[in-house]
Amino acid sequence: MSKRRSDWQSRPQNRVRQWFHNGFLALDDEIINQVTKETLRMDSDSEMDKHQEMLDSHRHERTLALERLDQYNIQAWANTRGRKALSRIYVTISFVLAFVMIFFLLRTVATMPRFSDPNAPTNNEVMARYIEKGLEETGAVNIVAGMILDYRAFDTLGESTVLFIAASAVLILLRIDRRKDGTPVQELIAAESDDRHYEPRSDRILQGSAKVLVPIIFLFGIYIMLNGHLSPGGGFSGGSIVSAGLILYLDSFGFEKAGKFFTYKTFSWVSFLSLSFYAIAKTYSFYCGANGLPSGIPLGTPGAILSSGLILPLNIAVGLVVACTMYIFYALFRKGGL
Amino acid sequence: MFELLYQNIEQTVSVILFGIGLTILLLQRNLIRKIIGLNIMDTAIYLFLASMGFIGGRKAPIVVDGVTEVSAYINPIPAGLVLTGIVVSVSFTAIMLALTVRLYRRYHTLDIDVIALLAKGEDA
Amino acid sequence: MSIVHNFPFFSILLCMAAGIFTSMFKQKLAKWVTFSVVFAVFTLSAFTLALTLRLDASYPFMMGHFPAPWGNEIRIGRLEALMATGFSGVLLLALIAGFHHSPSFVSEQKTNLYCIMVDLALAAILALIYTNDLFTVYVFIEIMTIASCALVVVRQNGHTLVAITRYMIMHLLGSGLLLLGISMLYGITGHLLMQPLNQAVRQIVQTGNYTGPLTVVIALITSALAIKSAMFPFHVWAPDTYAFAPPLSSAILSGLISKAYIFVLIKFFYRVIGMDVIISQNISQFLFICGSSGMILGSVFAISQRDIRKMIAYSSVAQIGYVYMGLGMGSNAGTEAALFQMLVHAVVKSVLFLATYELINVSGDRKRFHYLHGAGYRNVVAGIVFTVASLSMVGFPFTGGFIVKLNLAVSGMAYGGWMRAFVLVALAVSTLLNAVYFLHTVVSIYRRPSQDIVYPSVVKSPWYAMAAMTVSAVVILYLGVGSQPILDIIKEGLKTLI
Numbered sequence: 001m002s003k004r005r006s007d008w009q010s011r012p013q014n015r016v017r018q019w020f021h022n023g024f025l026a027l028d029d030e031i032i033n034q035v036t037k038e039t040l041r042m043d044s045d046s047e048m049d050k051h052q053e054m055l056d057s058h059r060h061e062r063t064l065a066l067e068r069l070d071q072y073n074i075q076a077w078a079n080t081r082g083r084k085a086l087s088r089i090y091v092t093i094s095f096v097l098a099f100v101m102i103f104f105l106l107r108t109v110a111t112m113p114r115f116s117d118p119n120a121p122t123n124n125e126v127m128a129r130y131i132e133k134g135l136e137e138t139g140a141v142n143i144v145a146g147m148i149l150d151y152r153a154f155d156t157l158g159e160s161t162v163l164f165i166a167a168s169a170v171l172i173l174l175r176i177d178r179r180k181d182g183t184p185v186q187e188l189i190a191a192e193s194d195d196r197h198y199e200p201r202s203d204r205i206l207q208g209s210a211k212v213l214v215p216i217i218f219l220f221g222i223y224i225m226l227n228g229h230l231s232p233g234g235g236f237s238g239g240s241i242v243s244a245g246l247i248l249y250l251d252s253f254g255f256e257k258a259g260k261f262f263t264y265k266t267f268s269w270v271s272f273l274s275l276s277f278y279a280i281a282k283t284y285s286f287y288c289g290a291n292g293l294p295s296g297i298p299l300g301t302p303g304a305i306l307s308s309g310l311i312l313p314l315n316i317a318v319g320l321v322v323a324c325t326m327y328i329f330y331a332l333f334r335k336g337g338l
Numbered sequence: 339m340f341e342l343l344y345q346n347i348e349q350t351v352s353v354i355l356f357g358i359g360l361t362i363l364l365l366q367r368n369l370i371r372k373i374i375g376l377n378i379m380d381t382a383i384y385l386f387l388a389s390m391g392f393i394g395g396r397k398a399p400i401v402v403d404g405v406t407e408v409s410a411y412i413n414p415i416p417a418g419l420v421l422t423g424i425v426v427s428v429s430f431t432a433i434m435l436a437l438t439v440r441l442y443r444r445y446h447t448l449d450i451d452v453i454a455l456l457a458k459g460e461d462a
Numbered sequence: 463m464s465i466v467h468n469f470p471f472f473s474i475l476l477c478m479a480a481g482i483f484t485s486m487f488k489q490k491l492a493k494w495v496t497f498s499v500v501f502a503v504f505t506l507s508a509f510t511l512a513l514t515l516r517l518d519a520s521y522p523f524m525m526g527h528f529p530a531p532w533g534n535e536i537r538i539g540r541l542e543a544l545m546a547t548g549f550s551g552v553l554l555l556a557l558i559a560g561f562h563h564s565p566s567f568v569s570e571q572k573t574n575l576y577c578i579m580v581d582l583a584l585a586a587i588l589a590l591i592y593t594n595d596l597f598t599v600y601v602f603i604e605i606m607t608i609a610s611c612a613l614v615v616v617r618q619n620g621h622t623l624v625a626i627t628r629y630m631i632m633h634l635l636g637s638g639l640l641l642l643g644i645s646m647l648y649g650i651t652g653h654l655l656m657q658p659l660n661q662a663v664r665q666i667v668q669t670g671n672y673t674g675p676l677t678v679v680i681a682l683i684t685s686a687l688a689i690k691s692a693m694f695p696f697h698v699w700a701p702d703t704y705a706f707a708p709p710l711s712s713a714i715l716s717g718l719i720s721k722a723y724i725f726v727l728i729k730f731f732y733r734v735i736g737m738d739v740i741i742s743q744n745i746s747q748f749l750f751i752c753g754s755s756g757m758i759l760g761s762v763f764a765i766s767q768r769d770i771r772k773m774i775a776y777s778s779v780a781q782i783g784y785v786y787m788g789l790g791m792g793s794n795a796g797t798e799a800a801l802f803q804m805l806v807h808a809v810v811k812s813v814l815f816l817a818t819y820e821l822i823n824v825s826g827d828r829k830r831f832h833y834l835h836g837a838g839y840r841n842v843v844a845g846i847v848f849t850v851a852s853l854s855m856v857g858f859p860f861t862g863g864f865i866v867k868l869n870l871a872v873s874g875m876a877y878g879g880w881m882r883a884f885v886l887v888a889l890a891v892s893t894l895l896n897a898v899y900f901l902h903t904v905v906s907i908y909r910r911p912s913q914d915i916v917y918p919s920v921v922k923s924p925w926y927a928m929a930a931m932t933v934s935a936v937v938i939l940y941l942g943v944g945s946q947p948i949l950d951i952i953k954e955g956l957k958t959l960i
Contacts, residue, residue, distance in 0.1 A: 102357035158601035166429030289527035457620035
């Protein structure tokens with residue numbers, strides 16, 4: 001009872017929120033104005049007025065959304081006691097459910113094969129052939145790479161498709177398209193201004209360290225990608241390291257500089273080319289395999305960099321897809337496009 | 339039972355983590371916390387899978403000095419499965435975060451119950 | 463091995479390649495590529511069906527140079543070929559009938575992304591139908607989940623966003639359970655391919671080692687697939703998602719994608735575990751009870767809806783209940799009825815969503831029932847198609863729905879005692895409830911509209927869309943009159959599924 005307060009507006013957390021939002025909104029407006037002027041370069045007054053109207057409507061919508069939220073919060077505060085009781089029951093039931101589930105799973109684990117047992121059912125003829133014949137049949141020193149890119153390549157093709165389809169889904173959700181004549185829509189301007197809150201403008205320390213680190217990160221990622229069939233690593237890990245380098249570059253130098261070598265077109269071409277190479281190469285090898293034809297791809301000497309047939313080019317293709325996808329995820333989250 | 343559980347300590351821990359992640363995914367009303375729960379859940383499964391491939395005293399499945407005996411290396415299959423699982427979970431996390439960004443831009447809150455309530459008032 | 467043996471593999475890779483290539487195409491070209499790929503898949507699957515009808519058993523197809531327990535594999539039998547033909551045919555009809563609405567729900571620059579989703583959803587459906595490997599099942603189920611999420615979310619209003627968030631949470635839960643189940647099954651058997659798994663499971667049942675984990679595995683995988691296919695107590699995500707998605711996406715989601723999950727479950731039961739183990743572990747009884755309660759309660763929820771799209775979405779939950787009831791009977795006859803219901807419902811539900819959208823469209827985009835009065839006169843074809851589909855839902859003679867209910871009743875009669883009575887009563891009650899809301903809707907679209915409502919004039923849908931809908935209606939009638947050959951294929955196919 002003592003915790004109940006009648007005046008929701010005067011709660012300290014709400015006051016902090018109000019203060020934060022007010023400051024935030026003013027800054028937001030300033031930046032929106034600046035970006036609009038920069039990107040549109042208005043010539044006539046009428047155009048200016050039109051954009052002013054659009055800006056006003058955007059602001060109005062935002063204020064309305066915040067007001068609705070406030071109203072909801074006030075109502076929720078008024079109904080707190082009922083909600084609290086309800087949520088307590090809900091939490092209790094769910095904890096009970098979780099414990100029951102954990103209990104059953106623990107009972108299962110207790111009867112599972114022992115950890116690190118050489119006689120466990122998993123250590124059977126499937127695994128034996130991968131290890132004994134893997135080097136001979138795939139040419140890859142790294143048996144895991146040989147397994148995922150040759151024995152079970154269909155799964156891995158599906159896996160790269162998962163990444164591709166996820167990138168497409170995020171594009172559907174977040175990409176903001178320009179109008180047909182190339183002018184940006186209001187949403188794009190808002191997103192761009194939003195981004196300027198967070199973009200560090202010529203941060204010396206960041207840029208200096210990026211200049212040193214980015215090439216090293218790139219080299220390391222490429223090394224991991226190219227040595228996927230010889231040592232731990234491969235396309236997925238190498239690609240994510242390269243994308244980390246790209247993201248670091250973007251963070252320190254901004255979209256304008258990064259856009260000089262990586263645009264949306266780069267993304268779509270690189271992922272299209274590498275994925276279609278993957279699909280075509282694997283179609284060829286599946287077709288040969290199922291129909292009993294020799295594939296005619298030399299396996300090379302195990303241990304050499306140019307060995308193990310298709311695994312090296314496939315690792316490169318996967319690495320490129322992963323790097324591009326991760327980078328475009330980041331760019332889309334930041335401002336809805338490159 | 340506790341002794342058996344202690345022998346399978348990796349799997350025990352992973353199952354407990356799975357339960358925790360599942361509970362967070364279902365119960366937290368904040369979308370970001372839900373995503374964290376999802377990641378805990380997925381990681382628990384990878385621990386579970388990875389623990390299944392391990393055999394004491396053997397090395398990682400990368401052929402060294404031309405030794406290709408079964409007794410020299412651990413099972414490579416779980417490693418491949420974990421790799422696939424990680425890629426899938428990255429994709430799901432990205433999509434969930436994108437949805438969260440969309441919802442936040444529209445409703446300025448992350449609470450899924452509040453969002454559902456606010457959406458109910460709109461035209462279908 | 464003749465070239466026709468390769469067709470299932472070609473159709474999967476064709477869809478995947480089309481998805482990848484479509485990302486580079488402009489919207490018109492993307493649309494045409496998608497149409498022709500779906501048509502090509504339909505043709506290839508029909509050839510495969512003709513081939514498998516001549517073979518006695520299903521045949522394996524190596525994906526790569528390595529034989530069964532080492533490499534990936536797909537396995538093609540007549541049941542798989544029939545399902546692939548049916549599903550790709552339904553998708554083709556749905557695309558022709560619904561794609562011309564695409565400007566109303568997806569912006570021009572994103573049309574090719576929508577096409578990618580359709581292509582890859584079809585690729586995933588085909589891969590799930592044909593695959594013989596449990597881990598491939600997991601990978602392609604994830605592709606399908608993401609594709610259906612994106613298919614819904616192309617329309618970005620508050621309702622779809624909230625619905626799809628719910629959808630994602632439930633499906634992520636399902637994926638987690640599925641992966642945990644698969645890894646436990648791998649842990650106790652050491653295999654991922656279905657036939658060796660079956661042998662290992664037989665051994666487990668015989669020797670009694672690891673029977674506890676086996677039960678948990680079956681429970682985990684069954685509940686994961688039940689969540690993903692919207693079985694009754696786990697259906698919470700379904701109605702909103704189906705109702706607020708664009709019409710074409712709802713047709714694909716509730717017509718095809720939920721069926722693919724169920725087909726995987728049937729394959730898991732028959733090919734991996736063995737139906738006798740499923741029955742002895744009481745899993746089938748659980749499905750039976752959930753299915754029959756879904757049949758009735760789904761209809762009860764549907765009656766209380768005021769939005770026509772939500773009504774149809776809830777009726778989907780009820781119809782999935784029929785499938786699970788048939789599957790839960792545990793007999794081959796019940797599963798055959800369930801498989802036939804999957805085909806019938808795929809046709810009926812997809813055309814029902816599209817016809818409903820046409821009716822809503824001529825009523826000025828309003829979804830309440832009193833605005834729909836007279837819609838059957840404003841768009842005659844859509845009205846007739848809607849009526850035929852509704853009659854099939856109710857189970858009127860000479861439609862596919864009637865044959866389904868007949869088969870379910872017959873397979874229920876094979877049991878004695880309470881089970882028989884229960885099946886018959888559940889079917890009777892659910893038919894009655896279906897009749898209440900579907901006939902009410904049919905009557906209301908042919909009622910005289912009230913004078914005060916002004917209906918705006920709208921652009922008529924093109925002739926090919928109407929033709930595709932009419933074809934679907936003819937297929938529904940065909941399934942009710944000449945379904946015996948299909949039932950025979952299902953019967954023979956179920957024997958070779960193992």
